[in-house]
Amino acid sequence: LPVGVLIGAGTGAIATGISTAAALSVPPERFAAAVGLNQTARLLGGALGVAALAALVGTDVASFKDVYLFCTLATLGVAVLGRRL
Numbered sequence: 001l002p003v004g005v006l007i008g009a010g011t012g013a014i015a016t017g018i019s020t021a022a023a024l025s026v027p028p029e030r031f032a033a034a035v036g037l038n039q040t041a042r043l044l045g046g047a048l049g050v051a052a053l054a055a056l057v058g059t060d061v062a063s064f065k066d067v068y069l070f071c072t073l074a075t076l077g078v079a080v081l082g083r084r085l
Helices: 002-024 028-056 061-084
Strands: none
């Protein structure tokens, strides 16, 4: 549960910041394209993330720890990249 709360809080904070940055970084005539590209990237990332997690999940409890570790590291990586934007 503690790791899940951290993952959820980090992902929620990052998603808002990235969406705002995508919308504010372009002129008004390109707003729709920027928001659409941001949504596409998020959905593609989600699909690839689910595929990666499915590859990590096994039948024992230890594999779920690997999944939580992967999610935590991925969220931290996105936070670092988002901060650079």
